[in-house]
Amino acid sequence: GDSVTQMEGPVTLSEEAFLTINCTYTATGYPSLFWYVQYPGEGLQLLLKATKADDKGSNKGFEATYRKETTSFHLEKGSVQVSDSAVYFCALPRLGGGADGLTFGKGTHLIIQP
Amino acid sequence: DGGITQSPKYLFRKEGQNVTLSCEQNLNHDAMYWYRQDPGQGLRLIYYSQIVNDFQKGDIAEGYSVSREKKESFPLTVTSAQKNPTAFYLCATKATGPNEKLFFGSGTQLSVL
Numbered sequence: 001g002d003s004v005t006q007m008e009g010p011v012t013l014s015e016e017a018f019l020t021i022n023c024t025y026t027a028t029g030y031p032s033l034f035w036y037v038q039y040p041g042e043g044l045q046l047l048l049k050a051t052k053a054d055d056k057g058s059n060k061g062f063e064a065t066y067r068k069e070t071t072s073f074h075l076e077k078g079s080v081q082v083s084d085s086a087v088y089f090c091a092l093p094r095l096g097g098g099a100d101g102l103t104f105g106k107g108t109h110l111i112i113q114p
Numbered sequence: 115d116g117g118i119t120q121s122p123k124y125l126f127r128k129e130g131q132n133v134t135l136s137c138e139q140n141l142n143h144d145a146m147y148w149y150r151q152d153p154g155q156g157l158r159l160i161y162y163s164q165i166v167n168d169f170q171k172g173d174i175a176e177g178y179s180v181s182r183e184k185k186e187s188f189p190l191t192v193t194s195a196q197k198n199p200t201a202f203y204l205c206a207t208k209a210t211g212p213n214e215k216l217f218f219g220s221g222t223q224l225s226v227l
Contacts, residue, residue: 043218106156
């Protein structure tokens, strides 16, 4: 079935550092791709998404580009803040248009030190 | 205030006991989902429902049961057959249509006494 693979954490960076969290996917066709963020003790929130190849999703200074050539959707941010500390999940629809939910990667725990 | 309400936030289960986790939404979404989150394993789908009075098993349905009698509600029962129930349980909803995002509740932490 369709799946995503994320880099394992924790990833520890200093404030204002450049961030990359790798995500690659295996899928039939070209599904929509998502990044979700989870702050401690909370549910997940959509961070950004891209619905077709070469699309760039962006939000709150984070960006990810849908690369079909490399089947990747890496998350980047130019200058991280302590408030970005959270767990980040890459995801894609389980099947088809996603009516039966999303498949998530295992999550990457990001720790930003002041 | 629109959203998804999960209750309780913390729940403890005794050996051999069934417990029910509540999920209520006022977003008017047709589809609802239950995920289980374990440290280092990401989220795994337990059950989902695309419409009232209908639901399907996800990837790890054994030891769980659900009902969908109302559009707003999708309770999850963790039965005594689930031998390792300790986890963080997340309820989500989705609007109709392709490529729509999931909205998540704030979760219930279930622990075994």
